[in-house]
Amino acid sequence: MTTSTEPARRVSSRLAAIAESATLAVDAKAKALKAAGRPVVGFGAGEPDFPTPPHIVEAAIEAARDPKNHKYSPASGLPELRKAIADKTLADSGIHVDPANILVTNGGKQAVYQAFAAITDPGDEIILPAPYWTTYPEAIRLCDGVPTKVFTNAESGYKVTLEQLEAARNRRTKAILICSPSNPTGAMYSAEELTAIGEWALEHGLWVVTDEIYEHLTYGKKMNYLLDLVPDLANQTIVLNGVAKTYSMTGWRVGWMYGPKDIIKAATNMQSHTTSNVSNVSQRAAIAALTGPQDIVEDMRKAFEGRRNLLLGMLRDIDGVIVPKAEGAFYLYPDVTSLLGREINGRTAENTTELAAIILEDAEVAVVPGEAFGASGCLRFSYALNEADLVEGITRIQNLLA
Numbered sequence: 001m002t003t004s005t006e007p008a009r010r011v012s013s014r015l016a017a018i019a020e021s022a023t024l025a026v027d028a029k030a031k032a033l034k035a036a037g038r039p040v041v042g043f044g045a046g047e048p049d050f051p052t053p054p055h056i057v058e059a060a061i062e063a064a065r066d067p068k069n070h071k072y073s074p075a076s077g078l079p080e081l082r083k084a085i086a087d088k089t090l091a092d093s094g095i096h097v098d099p100a101n102i103l104v105t106n107g108g109k110q111a112v113y114q115a116f117a118a119i120t121d122p123g124d125e126i127i128l129p130a131p132y133w134t135t136y137p138e139a140i141r142l143c144d145g146v147p148t149k150v151f152t153n154a155e156s157g158y159k160v161t162l163e164q165l166e167a168a169r170n171r172r173t174k175a176i177l178i179c180s181p182s183n184p185t186g187a188m189y190s191a192e193e194l195t196a197i198g199e200w201a202l203e204h205g206l207w208v209v210t211d212e213i214y215e216h217l218t219y220g221k222k223m224n225y226l227l228d229l230v231p232d233l234a235n236q237t238i239v240l241n242g243v244a245k246t247y248s249m250t251g252w253r254v255g256w257m258y259g260p261k262d263i264i265k266a267a268t269n270m271q272s273h274t275t276s277n278v279s280n281v282s283q284r285a286a287i288a289a290l291t292g293p294q295d296i297v298e299d300m301r302k303a304f305e306g307r308r309n310l311l312l313g314m315l316r317d318i319d320g321v322i323v324p325k326a327e328g329a330f331y332l333y334p335d336v337t338s339l340l341g342r343e344i345n346g347r348t349a350e351n352t353t354e355l356a357a358i359i360l361e362d363a364e365v366a367v368v369p370g371e372a373f374g375a376s377g378c379l380r381f382s383y384a385l386n387e388a389d390l391v392e393g394i395t396r397i398q399n400l401l402a
């Protein structure tokens with residue numbers, strides 16, 4: 001209770017509870033060192049290092065010149081873009097979606113928030129397989145929901161089992177979040193695993209929020225789409241996606257969500273009062289991305305696959321480190337528990353936040369500690385960097401630990 005002698009709280013309890021993004025914090029520290037002239041190698045970035053392909057940039061320049069793009073457009077997105085998203089969805093996943101049930105958002109991130117806002121009442125529990133992307137629990141909490149974290153480990157390839165899900169389910173459980181391929185682990189569910197989770201959600205009347213933003217970054221295995229495998233879930237599933245990772249367009253801020261009509265309508269109403277339409281120039285660029293040549297996507301995927309193989313081999317050469325062979329996204333997530341409590345360069349790390357700090361200060365290599373994704377014990381390496389830097393960075397870590 002606030003008494004008259006206590007200072008009034010300035011920041012609301014809702015926002016005061018939101019944690020700083022740990023991935024951005026690592027990035028900021030690495031950038032500060034770089035700015036001070038240090039030769040930092042960064043494995044922290046959650047974005048492709050390639051420039052956006054030229055034909056997409058050209059479409060944006062042309063769009064900026066056309067006065068029709070200088071005005072407000074529908075909050076739900078340009079009709080041409082929603083049609084392109086529906087066509088792309090059918091081509092990639094075999095799923096028919098009515099453009100009316102698609103909402104174009106300011107990046108996939110806004111879609112994450114609006115999906116939880118549309119289905120969560122205070123106290124509703126959302127099952128969140130961990131390690132998880134940092135934004136999910138914060139978005140759930142902002143919507144007054146409760147993230148129910150279900151922890152996985154390197155031995156299970158960072159995938160949840162039905163037994164774990166069933167143990168986490170109770171009468172307050174509203175939904176489950178699926179992110180496959182995953183940020184931060186790169187793990188990808190097989191068709192059998194995804195079908196089993198989907199059927200379990202169907203049986204118990206749970207919503208599914210499925211984040212498919214890394215759909216085109218898979219190595220050796222094909223992407224599995226939940227609604228293709230369990231179409232009966234269509235009335236209780238929200239699909240999240242965007243152009244950021246596939247087309248190297250993180251800065252353009254175009255994502256989308258699709259799902260049942262009532263949910264998309266509710267999310268559109270919310271967006272109409274917060275951000276309105278996504279920048280028309282960016283939407284036109286996204287149309288060019290989705291309807292233009294797709295060989296660029298395969299070129300980037302191949303480059304990532306080569307780096308994944310290189311990084312996997314080098315990390316596995318470090319004694320005591322367990323590295324599952326991630327099948328998607330652009331992350332590897334080694335279990336480095338064996339390095340904790342051990343002397344490194346005269347210092348000892350008790351958790352991975354401390355270990356990442358030693359690696360940054362002594363080897364000048366930036367990695368993200370597992371604490372950012374729910375638990376200590378692991379480090380996230382993004383391989384969105386060129387091969388020479390990748391080799392240099394891992395060699396420095398190998399030398400530090402030798």
Ligand code: PMP
Binds near residue numbers: 107133179211243244
């Ligand atoms: N989902 C996942 C799993 C992500 O990793 C990201 C980006 N880090 C996003 C969604 C959102 O991407 P954006 O907002 O840039 O479209």
